[in-house]
Amino acid sequence: MRIERIAGCMLALALAACVSSRGIHPDGKAIDAATLRSERTLAEVPVSAAAWPAQDWWRTLGDERLDALIDEALRDNPGLAEADARARGARAQAAAFEAARGPRVGADGAATGAYLSRHQAGLVLPEATGTFAWVRTVGIDFSWGLDLWGGKRAAWEAALGRSRAAEIDRRAARIRLSVNVARAYIRLHEAYVEREIAQRDLERTRRIRELTRLYIKSGLGSGDTQHQVDTEAGIADQRVAQADESIDAARIATATLLGKGPDRGLDLARPDELKPVALAVPANLPVDLLGRRPDLVAARWRVEAAARSIKAVKTEFLPNVSIDVMASLIALGHHSNLFELPARNYSIAGAASMPIFDGGNLRARLDATDAEYDYAVANYNAAVVDAVNEVAELLSRLQSIRAQVEIQQGVLRNAEHSWDDATLRYRSGLGTELDTLTVRHQLLTAEQNLAALHSREADVSVQLIDALGGGFVAEDTARN
Numbered sequence: 001m002r003i004e005r006i007a008g009c010m011l012a013l014a015l016a017a018c019v020s021s022r023g024i025h026p027d028g029k030a031i032d033a034a035t036l037r038s039e040r041t042l043a044e045v046p047v048s049a050a051a052w053p054a055q056d057w058w059r060t061l062g063d064e065r066l067d068a069l070i071d072e073a074l075r076d077n078p079g080l081a082e083a084d085a086r087a088r089g090a091r092a093q094a095a096a097f098e099a100a101r102g103p104r105v106g107a108d109g110a111a112t113g114a115y116l117s118r119h120q121a122g123l124v125l126p127e128a129t130g131t132f133a134w135v136r137t138v139g140i141d142f143s144w145g146l147d148l149w150g151g152k153r154a155a156w157e158a159a160l161g162r163s164r165a166a167e168i169d170r171r172a173a174r175i176r177l178s179v180n181v182a183r184a185y186i187r188l189h190e191a192y193v194e195r196e197i198a199q200r201d202l203e204r205t206r207r208i209r210e211l212t213r214l215y216i217k218s219g220l221g222s223g224d225t226q227h228q229v230d231t232e233a234g235i236a237d238q239r240v241a242q243a244d245e246s247i248d249a250a251r252i253a254t255a256t257l258l259g260k261g262p263d264r265g266l267d268l269a270r271p272d273e274l275k276p277v278a279l280a281v282p283a284n285l286p287v288d289l290l291g292r293r294p295d296l297v298a299a300r301w302r303v304e305a306a307a308r309s310i311k312a313v314k315t316e317f318l319p320n321v322s323i324d325v326m327a328s329l330i331a332l333g334h335h336s337n338l339f340e341l342p343a344r345n346y347s348i349a350g351a352a353s354m355p356i357f358d359g360g361n362l363r364a365r366l367d368a369t370d371a372e373y374d375y376a377v378a379n380y381n382a383a384v385v386d387a388v389n390e391v392a393e394l395l396s397r398l399q400s401i402r403a404q405v406e407i408q409q410g411v412l413r414n415a416e417h418s419w420d421d422a423t424l425r426y427r428s429g430l431g432t433e434l435d436t437l438t439v440r441h442q443l444l445t446a447e448q449n450l451a452a453l454h455s456r457e458a459d460v461s462v463q464l465i466d467a468l469g470g471g472f473v474a475e476d477t478a479r480n
Contacts, residue, residue, distance in 0.1 A: 028377030139328025151315025161305030
């Protein structure tokens with residue numbers, strides 16, 4: 001009894017001296033999306049349960065050529081393969097952590113030939129000494145580190161959370177690629193429109209230059225006027241060159257997104273104008289975004305994974321138990337039968353371990369894991385705030401652009417009326433061709449401004465689709 005009491009006291013002292021996690025804890029707290037008020041900001045925006053984009057949202061735009069380009073990009077863009085590889089690697093890591101939770105069974109066999117000294121007679125069979133003999137063994141071993149405190153399960157759940165986040169990142173890469181292809185398509189259309197208007201303006205300035213030269217020869221103008229119109233013609237020529245550059249840049253950007261060389265961009269036909277998406281938001285935007293935006297869903301999974309990692313590290317502060325079982329057959333010499341009862345050999349071992357002093361290593365690891373959790377929470381909180389405000393900012397821009405479109409349409413109508421009036425006066429002999437060309441500049445400017453606004457409206461609409469999740473649905477990534 002005295003020995004048992006001494007052993008009990010020693011165990012109690014060991015437990016008291018064991019490494020402690022006391023005083024180490026994370027500080028991060030996930031934000032409540034419901035506190036991000038947006039009712040007043042979005043008060044004039046229509047509310048619709050159907051405001052969320054479809055998974056193949058681009059097909060709702062009704063442009064078959066854009067559909068084909070996005071399909072090509074989703075098939076051939078090398079960046080998607082990179083995201084797929086990261087997701088596959090994360091799944092493999094999760095599988096490795098899951099495998100570590102269970103027991104391990106192994107088998108081995110060996111044959112070793114050696115000349116045995118006669119001085120080993122007390123250790124081996126006498127008939128096997130003084131000659132060359134073989135030692136043959138076959139065995140099987142079983143080991144299992146018991147998960148008494150759930151640390152291995154927590155480590156597996158952490159790896160599973162990271163795997164799910166990587167899978168969501170993989171899907172988000174496809175959404176972002178489809179958005180970028182659509183935006184490049186819009187830029188290419190805008191560049192073509194700019195060039196067409198710039199070319200018409202160049203023709204206008206060249207005609208003005210011809211008429212000015214005739215007027216000067218007729219004594220109706222001066223050299224200063226010629227310099228002015230030459231400058232205007234040069235600027236118009238430069239705008240055509242800039243539009244050509246924009247077309248080439250949009251072609252190459254699109255070819256890059258398609259995963260092809262620059263020649264693929266040369267095969268792109270002039271795009272049609274895309275229709276912007278309807279202006280509407282879900283009823284409970286801040287909260288609903290948490291399940292619709294892939295970056296928010298992935299960030300939330302990373303927070304949960306970090307929390308599981310903390311639990312896994314904390315269990316390393318506690319005692320642990322492992323079991324090892326080994327069974328084998330050993331035969332020595334030519335006359336020994338490996339597969340008979342006397343050749344059996346087996347052992348059973350149980351071990352317990354606990355950290356007593358490790359120089360602060362475990363506490364440092366736990367502190368680092370807590371910091372990773374705080375970082376994940378801060379990243380999640382920032383992503384939620386950014387997401388809600390991004391949607392609000394894009395909706396505000398769309399409202400402003402659409403108001404500008406209405407104003408610019410009125411400007412264009414007035415410019416068209418001025419052009420019609422100037423043309424009528426010229427045909428009636430009450431005005432000059434130079435007067436009509438001057439008015440035409442106002443018309444071309446109005447057309448260019450309206451085309452730019454339409455392109456901005458389509459581009460911001462596509463960005464809004466991205467901000468609303470791009471058709472991402474999180475149900476299939478929910479916890480099993």
